[in-house]
Amino acid sequence: MQKDKGKQKILRAGLIHFFCIMSMLPFTLIQTSLHWEDRDANLEMFAKKIGSLSQGPRIVVLPEMFSTGFSMNPARLAEDMEGPTVSWMRKWAAQKKVIITGSLIIAEEGHFYNRLIWMLPNGECGHYDKRHLFAYGEEDKYYTPGKDRLIASVNGWKINLMVCYDLRFPVWSRQQFDEDGHFEYDVLVYVANWPERRNHAWKTLLQARAIENQCYVIGVNRVGKDGNGIEHSGDSMVVDPLGKVLYHNEKEEDVFTIELDREYLEEVRAKFPFWRDADRFGIFI
Numbered sequence: 001m002q003k004d005k006g007k008q009k010i011l012r013a014g015l016i017h018f019f020c021i022m023s024m025l026p027f028t029l030i031q032t033s034l035h036w037e038d039r040d041a042n043l044e045m046f047a048k049k050i051g052s053l054s055q056g057p058r059i060v061v062l063p064e065m066f067s068t069g070f071s072m073n074p075a076r077l078a079e080d081m082e083g084p085t086v087s088w089m090r091k092w093a094a095q096k097k098v099i100i101t102g103s104l105i106i107a108e109e110g111h112f113y114n115r116l117i118w119m120l121p122n123g124e125c126g127h128y129d130k131r132h133l134f135a136y137g138e139e140d141k142y143y144t145p146g147k148d149r150l151i152a153s154v155n156g157w158k159i160n161l162m163v164c165y166d167l168r169f170p171v172w173s174r175q176q177f178d179e180d181g182h183f184e185y186d187v188l189v190y191v192a193n194w195p196e197r198r199n200h201a202w203k204t205l206l207q208a209r210a211i212e213n214q215c216y217v218i219g220v221n222r223v224g225k226d227g228n229g230i231e232h233s234g235d236s237m238v239v240d241p242l243g244k245v246l247y248h249n250e251k252e253e254d255v256f257t258i259e260l261d262r263e264y265l266e267e268v269r270a271k272f273p274f275w276r277d278a279d280r281f282g283i284f285i
Contacts, residue, residue, distance in 0.1 A: 022155040024259040025187070026058040028098075029247070031236040031254045033224030034069045037077060042067045043088050049255055050092050050100070058257065059154065062102025063191055063222040064164045065114065070193035070226060071105070072142050078107035081127075089119040097121045099154065102191050102220075103130065103163050111144040116163050116191060118152050126150055130163040131172055139165075147285050151185050157262065160185040160215075164192040167205050167219070171283065175213040177275040186265060188213060192221040196233035203235055203248075210239040214269050216260050223251055241268045 030049055035041035050060060064070060067085045068077050079085055085104050093100045099120055106115040106127075114130040129146025133139040149172070152159045166172055167190050176184040188209055194202045202221065210217040216239065223234040238247040238258050247258055269275075 023262040025155050025157050025262070026257060026259045027218060027238070028053060028058050028060045028255060028257045029218065029220045029236050029238070030060065030062055031220060031223060031234045031249055031252070031256075032063070033253060034063070034066065034222050034226070036069045036227035037071050037073065039067045039077070039085060043085065047088075047092065050096060050098075052255070053096060053098070053257075055096050055098075057097065057155075059099045059101065059159075060096075061189060061191060061218060061220045062100065063220055064103045064193045065105060066102040066191075066222075067104050069222075070137070072138055074105050074107070074112035074142050078105045078112050080107055086117060086119075086125070089117055090123050090125070093119045093121045094123060101161065101189070112142055113146065114139070114143050114163060115146075116150070116161055118150065118161060126152060128161045128163070130166065132165045132169050134165045157187060157260075158183075158185040159187045159189060162188065162190045164190065164194060166190065167192070167202070167209065170209065170212065171281075173209060173213065174281075175215065175275070175278070177278060181269075181273065181275050183214070183269065183275070185213075185215060186262075187216045187218065187260065190217070190219045192219060193226070193232060194221045194235075196231040199233050199235050203237065206237050207239050207243045207245070210241055211243040214241045214272070214274065216240060216265065223253060241265055 071077055089100050101118050103114055103116040106113045116128040118126040128150035131146045133143055133145050150161045206217050206219045219237045221234050221236050222232045225231050233251050235250050240246055
């Protein structure tokens with residue numbers, strides 16, 4: 001394998017900015033059942049949930065493949081970046097003056113991607129293509145893996161955006177530091193369709209990622225049964241940088257808003273400066 005020499009430059013220079021610097025960062029997590037391979041029904045459902053939110057700065061987090069469910073039918077369901085789902089995200093981000101993120105099936109240059117979209121209120125967007133494809137569910141047979149991470153910047157916070165199975169691979173999300181102890185990111189977000197039968201791993205690894213990276217972790221998962229008969233328990237969580245669970249909801253549909261505290265994050269990092277003992281490493285693709 002060859003080392004991607006430009007990766008760190010891409011990660012640090014490719015930040016997407018919005019809002020002004022603030023000490024509190026609000027997130028709204030939408031944990032819900034999905035209509036199997038029915039884009040119109042899902043977008044209508046999410047429109048009602050987002051439409052009920054008060055207007056103003058916040059980050060709205062939707063599950064993985066929120067418009068279809070976790071489907072292996074990309075040839076039938078995929079859209080391009082000007083398609084109806086991305087346009088829907090642009091419309092609602094502008095209307096509610098929020099950032100909306102979640103993943104969907106995208107076709108581009110002859111490939112299919114499980115692509116997380118980061119949509120700003122001004123219509124600009126960034127994206128992250130899921131790096132680790134779930135071979136156990138044959139995702140690798142239909143989709144192309146991504147090569148670059150996306151770290152977005154909001155209100156002076158840096159947010160590392162990931163998709164589901166990425167959670168099992170800690171090196172991909174491992175925090176990097178400069179010589180002065182500046183952290184690469186502050187919040188780690190996972191959008192998912194994680195099955196109930198492996199929910200212990202989901203809950204445990206979300207806490208582990210928070211502890212080892214000294215950051216907040218947000219995991220948003222779906223509930224209900226999908227078109228393959230697989231049950232999902234949700235178990236969406238918000239975890240603080242010491243691993244304490246600030247929010248957890250099992251099996252119920254929920255729309256939950258929480259504000260993350262920058263002062264507390266900095267206090268934890270200053271009190272426990274574990275970054276000084278961290279290994280320096282590079283990622284090979």
